[in-house]
Amino acid sequence: MSELPLEQVKAVYRAAIDPDVKNTEGASWWQAVAAEVRAVISAPTAKAAGEIITWWHREWSAVGDHPTRAAQRLRSAARRFTA
Incomplete structure (x- = not known):
């Protein structure tokens, strides 16, 4: 599950953290968020x-x-997004 595509990462982030965040944050911002979201979901514990x-x-x-x-x-x- 740690290799979610960027569009799924965006959906996960919006569902869990900020539903109002836009794509206009920029590619580098989203790439940084994606790396952390992927690390969070693959971590061994909460x-x-x-x-x-x-x-x-x-x-x-x-x-x-x-x-x-x-x-x-x-x-x-x-x-939920990968089930």
Whole structure:
């Protein structure tokens, strides 16, 4: 499951993290996100997956999000999109 095509990565990210993110973020931004989403979904545990994305969730702590919860949402969305 870690080799999701970019369009599936976008769908997973939108379902789990930000439904409003657009393709206009740019190719390099999406490639970086895709690498991390793929790493998250292939991590052995949700805790390990959360550690991968801790850095981009720091600013979200103000709204009550947590890297492990976000990782769990990403992993769950990936399962739905690849089932």
